[in-house]
Amino acid sequence: MGCRWPCCGGNTTLTVEGCNNGPLSGVSVAISTTSGGTPFFAGVTDASGQVSFTLSASGVYYITTSASVWPLTAYALGTASKYLAIGGNTLLLSAASGYVCCSGVSFPLPTTLYLSICSQLFTLTFSGSSWSNVPSAITTAGVADDGGACTWSGYPATTTGTTLVGFSLSCPTSATAMSGFVTTSALGHYNSVTGGYDAFALCPSSCSPTNSCLTTPLSLSGTVGQTISLSGTMPASVPSSCVSGLTPYALPCASQTVTVTN
Numbered sequence: 001m002g003c004r005w006p007c008c009g010g011n012t013t014l015t016v017e018g019c020n021n022g023p024l025s026g027v028s029v030a031i032s033t034t035s036g037g038t039p040f041f042a043g044v045t046d047a048s049g050q051v052s053f054t055l056s057a058s059g060v061y062y063i064t065t066s067a068s069v070w071p072l073t074a075y076a077l078g079t080a081s082k083y084l085a086i087g088g089n090t091l092l093l094s095a096a097s098g099y100v101c102c103s104g105v106s107f108p109l110p111t112t113l114y115l116s117i118c119s120q121l122f123t124l125t126f127s128g129s130s131w132s133n134v135p136s137a138i139t140t141a142g143v144a145d146d147g148g149a150c151t152w153s154g155y156p157a158t159t160t161g162t163t164l165v166g167f168s169l170s171c172p173t174s175a176t177a178m179s180g181f182v183t184t185s186a187l188g189h190y191n192s193v194t195g196g197y198d199a200f201a202l203c204p205s206s207c208s209p210t211n212s213c214l215t216t217p218l219s220l221s222g223t224v225g226q227t228i229s230l231s232g233t234m235p236a237s238v239p240s241s242c243v244s245g246l247t248p249y250a251l252p253c254a255s256q257t258v259t260v261t262n
Helices: none
Strands: 010-017 028-032 041-044 050-055 059-066 078-084 088-092 112-117 120-127 130-132 164-170 177-183 187-191 196-201 215-223 229-233 257-261
Touching: 010 028, 041 050, 078 088, 112 164, 120 164, 164 215, 215 257
Parallel strands: 010 088
Antiparallel strands: 010 050, 028 041, 028 059, 059 078, 112 120, 112 257, 120 130, 130 164, 164 177, 177 215, 187 196, 215 229, 229 257
16 A cells, blocks of 8 residues: 555645744754754744744654844744644744843743842842842932831931842833832931931842832833833832821932843
8 A cells, every 4th residue: 555645745834933822933943853963944933933844744853943133032042852743833032041031021021130220230130020129228328227127216327237129020011111120118217417308228138028018019111122211209108007107208319210131
């Protein structure tokens, strides 16, 4: 009895996909029967992320992917073995080392972002589904220490000590926006020397926020792409009901603008 398709080979397609299973156009694809062997097919994925070729039989093949432009270069390209069936197949590329796929955008994003506020730089790293920093000391002059208790037991005449701040940014909702939170208790500090409120106390990492005023939403807008450039405004205050006997105040620096870059 003669052999019947597909056992004897046939037309085959391979769709190369990336973040969120989106098709990747412009990926160079080479396919061989052995590792390091001479490719029997070489081509570039089209607008649908596909290449088409004739496969002699279903089986394990070696697929080499390469590219030289962003965002393709942010994927883990190279050679991998894969079972190919005659007909339709899909190759899903993961993000390269140092990058991560998010649900809100179709391209990989760096696992390290940098947030700047009041001329101070914080390093945010990705874990789970968000970027965050190890709570760091605010070095801006005049920011008060609350003694690590998230409450004020006294009102010193001068602002001393170390105050920590924590930021968290979620995966972008689009290529133009990110949102997150800043851990803050927004306590105004009255300085008897100057005769006014002079500081913005930030809740240290040792505290566990017990109400929403300690974790304030942060919204950023701009560009999320090969170059990330986002900005927003540090929350200036919180509901006065969160702070008994004190006036919410702002960070004592020239600008409260928050910027995020890669």
